[in-house]
Amino acid sequence: MKSLIQQLVETPGPSGFEYEIRDVIREGIGADADDVRVDALGNLIARKGEKTEQGLRVMVSAHIDEIGLMATHIDDNGFIRFTNIGGINPLTCYGGRVRFMDGTRGVIGMDGLERGKMPKLSDLFIDVGATSKAGCPVKVGDVCGFERPFIDLGKRMVAKSMDDRISAAIAIEVLKQLKSTPHEVHFVFSTQEEVGIRGATTAAFGVDPDVGFAIDVTRTGDTPRPGTKMAVALGDGPAIKVRDSSFIADPRLVDWMVKAAKEANIPYQLEVLEAGGTDGRAIQMTRAGVPAGCVSIACRYIHSPSEMVDTDDVENAVKLLVKLLGEPILLG
Amino acid sequence: MTKKIDEALKIGAEQIELLEKLCNATAVSGDEHEVRQIVLEAVKPIADEVKVDALGNVLVTKLGTGENRVRVMLAAHMDEIGFMIVKKHDDNLFAFECIGGIDERQLPGKAVLVGRDHLPGVIGAKPIHMTTAKERQNKISVSEMRMDLGPEIGDKVKPGDRATFATRFEELGPSIRAKALDNRFGVAILIELLRHAPENIDLLAAFTVQEEVGLRGARVAAYAFDPDMAIAVDSTPAYDLPTWDAEDENVQYNTRLDAGPAIYVMDRATIADRRIVNLLVKAGEEEQIPFQFRQPGGGGTDAGVIHKTRSGIPSTSVSVPSRYAHTAISIARKDDWEHTLQLLHAALRRVTPDLIAGERRD
Amino acid sequence: MIDLSELLKEMLSASGLSGFERPIREIIKKHWEPLTDELSVSKIGSLHGLKRGQGAEPRHRVLISAHMDAIGMMVAEIHEGLLRITEIGGIDHRILPGQPVLVHGREALPGVVVQPPSHLLPESVGDGPVEMKYLFVDVGLRPEDVKEKVRVGDTVSYAQQPLDLTGEAMAGHTLDNRVSVAATTLCLEALQNRLHDWDVWAVASAQEEETLGGALTSPFEIKPDLAIVIDVCFAEGPGSNDWSSLPFGKGVGIGYGPNIHPALYDAFEAKAKALEIPYNRDLMPKMSGTDAMAVQIVAEGIPCAVIGIPLRYMHTPVETVSLKDVRRAGRLMAEFIADLTPDTLNKIRWEE
Known part of the structure; x- marks a missing residue:
């Protein structure tokens, strides 16, 4: 699974520009889905299974977009000013390397870097080595993502875009391992989550599920002197979300997931995230409403170019989801 | 390449007269009555279907004639930023609230028109003689300001009445000076496009309400139309002014006057479908219509809700650049307006089912 | 006849925080059962009660949306038997220290919100207000028992008992918005003896305080x-005296602003005048802060009215309301509904 993860995290795909990563996903799914389609916002929707009498139409959503940058102006000397796509922290930008969709590479610079002073995005620029405006290969509106290689630390893995490619990897793995299910499961590889849960909004309307789950990363409270206290830690198992600031997971699903994890002896933790949202919101609010939950992967340093997850958490998330999707869903 | 712009697609006296009427009308978000009346009068004779929906959107359908017509939604919001009277004080002065994004520093010393009868009033300010230097360093807050319609206003104004800036439409050489160019430009352009609707598409024109308070009208309009693709037609700020330190290059101009219609690649609410962006670019290049890209970044248009409707609708926006939007007086160029009209028409004529048949890609 | 005071007290005794509405839903069900023809629960937990009209089919439908969910807190972390909390809905942390609460763990546990002494908090807090992240809930149990009975994600509700004040006023937590559910119940009761053409869909909606989830979804189904959205509005009182507050106990609010269809405002105003039901125009220049924000923009759009019951000290455990206004709201809605005819919709127009 690690080679799939590496391939996923190293493929660029800022929100709205998911065509490359979508092709990688499509290839990863291969012939294991019963049907694959792409909707108007670029969501890739892979169906597995037929709905039986005990079954439901289930949506499982993992977003494939990542945060990125878009060029807003090329100045007279060929430096590129940019705006953010999704939540970019200027703190993690300086000195960062970027890759535009056409392969152009550059670095993020800033004048007058002062100790102890937080830069603003407008203080930063991208330098692609151009010496003039005319010589700059980048145009206004061109898009880039951070470039950082995947590192395997054994029990832990680090890369850019673990948010949320790790979940895409999990979803692909679950799709492959799910040999029998009473459900019609629609694995949605959603777009534009980082800019406001947009892809999952239209995918949920199109799929019209009876129940849905998001898979996404969540913050942790297990680093030295954590600014945010939070009862989630790397390695404590997949996190079953109770709430985040975008939605409240259906308590019936939470109970059902907890019960399943206990039965199968899969470690789990409960998650209350005070800031952040997931595709779960879009699923819950679509049409006449849908019971929705979320399986989260604890992740440190979210939205930095070095996001860290735990390998066991990933494997246990796959186990948990395979178990959940293989059984009737009891809404108590 | 030949320039083949339809001679009819010009901004002449008739178009200017309509825009003047639209700009001088009051249509604060939630009370778009006056502009709606003008729109209805203009579109009823030329449309196949006209409907006013639950929120007050005007939904106009103009069918084409060809085979395999793409259903293209164009949206232009009718509402503008403004004020609501919220309380009458004993001294016959009125407290008010701002509706939509208004910089309160723009308010003191302005003339306003209040209510359906457009009763004149002013937002005063304390005489400078009675202020201290320190006081003048602070903003005057809206809750301290009042609208004054004279001592005998009586019951002619009630809490709940809307008000706008009193600016009247003027032509200044190549420019127009008016309030509410955001987005009467869009409204005027949609009316003109309905008058000259291309035959290859079904044109679904939504004159929307409540854009300035959260893109509310466009959401239900898009649901009702269920189009194949959409373009929001709006007006966007031109910040093409010098920087304070004149040595510095202005790198945040958003758009520039005289550079033509602004095509959107991305704003805070929408990441444009590049297929439509490319169509607009192609149309502009082939017909030699100037255009510019709006700098990607903040702001949002009706496209922000349209593209998320139902199973998703490929969308982008095109705006007429205008200086000083959301203040009492905006200034924009007639040429940019005309070119926006022409660019949209040229793009619509090129719409085929192939355009959006495949996957969203660059 | 429904005893309003008893009905409210029964509803206030039940929990039902946003997303966790089951306890209050069960009580409302019991009261709506005899007043409606059909009851159902939406996919995300809103209660739908249908009272059929007597008009010829197909009948028009009017929806009443009264959110039933409550604000409160949630266990975010457990430290040595003490519970760190986060909010559900909007709570001013300054009212929390010393509040009695109920923790909904494996069993309901009474607790109290505690403010640690300032020498245990970061120096910057000093003697200023203490943010929620520094507060704890103490349920008086030993850490090992807490571990057994409480888990992260359990809800915590206010436990202040309701109080009868003078002049038919009542104080308590969660009067926002159980008073509107009560008014809707009174409306349904009043309609028992009235002919009405339209089908009435009473909705006790879920998740208003967090996501407007009930209001976004139930109208899609129904x-x-x-739609008539009923909710509490600000009553004049300490710290709340500007234009956005209505006099306490002096009549219901009729909402006016972009969320409200002006023809429905006019219709409600005319009805209140005709029946001499005291009311005040409740100005909502931008958004109404109610379910109407969502209901109005569901699908192709739905014309909304907003009725408000003036309430003091909103989102505290001692919210205060006048029962007179609750009755007025119930009666006004019932009279409005009884007057709906098959061609009423033709009058709900934009062009006057």
């Missing part, structure tokens, strides 16, 4: 022609 497809009403008109």
Whole structure:
């Protein structure tokens, strides 16, 4: 699974520009889905299974977009000013390397870097080595993502875009391992989550599920002197979300997931995230409403170019989801 | 390449007269009555279907004639930023609230028109003689300001009445000076496009309400139309002014006057479908219509809700650049307006089912 | 006849925080059962009660949306038997220290919100207000028992008992918005003896305080022609005296602003005048802060009215309301509904 993860995290795909990563996903799914389609916002929707009498139409959503940058102006000397796509922290930008969709590479610079002073995005620029405006290969509106290689630390893995490619990897793995299910499961590889849960909004309307789950990363409270206290830690198992600031997971699903994890002896933790949202919101609010939950992967340093997850958490998330999707869903 | 712009697609006296009427009308978000009346009068004779929906959107359908017509939604919001009277004080002065994004520093010393009868009033300010230097360093807050319609206003104004800036439409050489160019430009352009609707598409024109308070009208309009693709037609700020330190290059101009219609690649609410962006670019290049890209970044248009409707609708926006939007007086160029009209028409004529048949890609 | 005071007290005794509405839903069910023809629960937990009209089919539908969910807190972390909390809905942390609460763990546990002494908090807090992240809930149990009975994600509700004040006023937590559910119940009761053409869909909606989830979804299913959203509004009182507050106990609010269809405002105003039901125009220049924000923009759009019951000290455990206004709201809605005819919709127009 690690080679799939590496391939996923190293493929660029800022929100709205998911065509490359979508092709990688499509290839990863291969012939294991019963049907694959792409909707108007670029969501890739892979169906597995037929709905039986005990079954439901289930949506499982993992977003494939990542945060990125878009060029807003090329100045007279060929430096590129940019705006953010999704939540970019200027703190993690300086000195960062970027890759535009056409392969152009550059670095993020800033004048007058002062100790102890937080830069603003407008203080930063991208330098692609151009010496003039005319010589700059980048145009206004061109898009880039951070470039950082995947590192395997054994029990832990680090890369850019673990948010949320790790979940895409999990979803692909679950799709492959799910040999029998009473459900019609629609694995949605959603777009534009980082800019406001947009892809999952239209995918949920199109799929019209009876129940849905998001898979996404969540913050942790297990680093030295954590600014945010939070009862989630790397390695404590997949996190079953109770709430985040975008939605409240259906308590019936939470109970059902907890019960399943206990039965199968899969470690789990409960998650209350005070800031952040997931595709779960879009699923819950679509049409006449849908019971929705979320399986989260604890992740440190979210939205930095070095996001860290735990390998066991990933494997246990796959186990948990395979178990959940293989059984009737009891809404108590 | 030949320039083949339809001679009819010009901004002449008739178009200017309509825009003047639209700009001088009051249509604060939630009370778009006056502009709606003008729109209805203009579109009823030329449309196949006209409907006013639950929120007050005007939904106009103009069918084409060809085979395999793409259903293209164009949206232009009718509402503008403004004020609501919220309380009458004993001294016959009125407290008010701002509706939509208004910089309160723009308010003191302005003339306003209040209510359906457009009763004149002013937002005063304390005489400078009675202020201290320190006081003048602070903003005057809206809750301290009042609208004054004279001592005998009586019951002619009630809490709940809307008000706008009193600016009247003027032509200044190549420019127009008016309030509410955001987005009467869009409204005027949609009316003109309905008058000259291309035959290859079904044109679904939504004159929307409540854009300035959260893109509310466009959401239900898009649901009702269920189009194949959409373009929001709006007006966007031109910040093409010098920087304070004149040595510095202005790198945040958003758009520039005289550079033509602004095509959107991305704003805070929408990441444009590049297929439509490319169509607009192609149309502009082939017909030699100037255009510019709006700098990607903040702001949002009706496209922000349209593209998320139902199973998703490929969308982008095109705006007429205008200086000083959301203040009492905006200034924009007639040429940019005309070119926006022409660019949209040229793009619509090129719409085929192939355009959006495949996957969203660059 | 429904005893309003008893009904409210029964509803206030039940929990039902946003997303966790089951306890209050069960109580409302019991009261709506005899007043409606059909009851159902939406996919995300809103209660739908249908009272059929007597008009010829197909009948128009009017939806009443009264959110039933409550604000409160949630266990975010457990430290040595003490519970760190986060909010559900909007709570001013300054009212929390010393509040009695109920923790909904494996069993309901009474607790109290505690403010640690300032020498245990970061120096910057000093003697200023203490943010929620520094507060704890103490349920008086030993850490090992807490571990057994409480888990992260359990809800915590206010436990202040309701109080009868003078002049038919009542104080308590969660009067926002159980008073509107009560008014809706009174409306349904009043309609028992009235002929009404339209189908009435009473909705006790879920998740208003967090996501407007009930209001976004139930109308999609019910497809009403008109909607009445009923919620509390600000009453004049300490710290709340500007234009956005209505006099306490002096009549219901009729909402006016972009969320409200002006023809429905006019219709409600005319009805209140005709029946001499005291009311005040409740100005909502931008958004109404109610379910109407969502209901109005569901699907192709739904014309909304907003009725408000003035309430003091909103989102505290001692919210205060006048029962007179609750009755007025119930009666006004019932009279409005009884007057709906098959061609009423033709009058709900934009062009006057």
